[in-house]
Amino acid sequence: MTTFLYGLGGGRRRIPAAPTLKQTRTGLLPVAEGRVELVGQDSTCHAVQYDFTSCGSAAGAIALADVNESLAQWLQGHEPDLPEGLAKLEMPSVPLDTGGRFEWLQKNLKQISNHRALGPFTWPSGAGTPPWGAKRVMSLGSGVRYIDRMVVNTSMRQRERTLTAAAVAADLGYPVLLYVGGDSSKGWKTAVPRHVVVLHGGPAPIEETEGFLDDLDTEARLTKMAREIKDRLQAARGEVFDPSLLIYDPATGTNTAVTMKQLMSNSVPATALGGWPHIVWMVLPVQR
Numbered sequence: 001m002t003t004f005l006y007g008l009g010g011g012r013r014r015i016p017a018a019p020t021l022k023q024t025r026t027g028l029l030p031v032a033e034g035r036v037e038l039v040g041q042d043s044t045c046h047a048v049q050y051d052f053t054s055c056g057s058a059a060g061a062i063a064l065a066d067v068n069e070s071l072a073q074w075l076q077g078h079e080p081d082l083p084e085g086l087a088k089l090e091m092p093s094v095p096l097d098t099g100g101r102f103e104w105l106q107k108n109l110k111q112i113s114n115h116r117a118l119g120p121f122t123w124p125s126g127a128g129t130p131p132w133g134a135k136r137v138m139s140l141g142s143g144v145r146y147i148d149r150m151v152v153n154t155s156m157r158q159r160e161r162t163l164t165a166a167a168v169a170a171d172l173g174y175p176v177l178l179y180v181g182g183d184s185s186k187g188w189k190t191a192v193p194r195h196v197v198v199l200h201g202g203p204a205p206i207e208e209t210e211g212f213l214d215d216l217d218t219e220a221r222l223t224k225m226a227r228e229i230k231d232r233l234q235a236a237r238g239e240v241f242d243p244s245l246l247i248y249d250p251a252t253g254t255n256t257a258v259t260m261k262q263l264m265s266n267s268v269p270a271t272a273l274g275g276w277p278h279i280v281w282m283v284l285p286v287q288r
Helices: 002-007 055-065 069-075 098-114 131-141 156-171 215-236 260-264
Strands: 037-039 044-046 145-150 176-181 195-201 245-249 254-258 278-286
Touching: 037 098, 044 098, 055 069, 055 098, 055 131, 055 176, 055 195, 069 098, 098 131, 131 145, 131 176, 131 278, 145 156, 156 176, 156 195, 156 245, 156 260, 156 278
Parallel strands: none
Antiparallel strands: 037 044, 145 278, 176 195, 176 278, 195 245, 245 254
């Protein structure tokens, strides 16, 4: 489908610059492979979507809570003010455990994303969450503006440009929603986005520092900062860039480590993408 749309002129818009500041993550989405759990004050739940149509809202809920402290605390059982855009929602009338809060958030984010997503009409709930609705949700409390872009697997240049932008954003601490699916060889039903996962940054290199920084420590840190800036410039030019990355799949509630090479060569394990082979659309952050 994206190849067809690309032939009509879609997917050719320039991707605006990535946010300039590194995002402080809440830690709600772990930076390690394996099972993802939401640990609350009085209960713990496996972070999985509540039904087969809620992958987009589950991915959005986890991604947004990973960069919004008040939303993360609310999921964990505290009572902070919810982010602007969610504060007007009617709160649950009965106390909920961690799993109940996660399900409630998924359902309400889906209502926000699907409202008027078909012009004046609501996007059908059974069809999941459209990318242009997901970008609305992700812009609510992340502090940056999110946009949606298709990924054209038959155009290496377009694919590399969009996926590099996604990897740069994830490396800066901003989660990216990846829409995945199949291709027209197995029918048009598989050629449209069928599932949503979250691309996010993996663990940072361990730094050992004791006491005050001496001149050598300061020089080492300045060198590291210069190297990071160089990496980002190289990424913008499509040169060597190999950040630590993970993909969270709400269908299984697990994190899977992926490499830049796998992203660029369309060889991310299907198990990380809900069983689908291709990344076909994305929702990523840009400067406001």
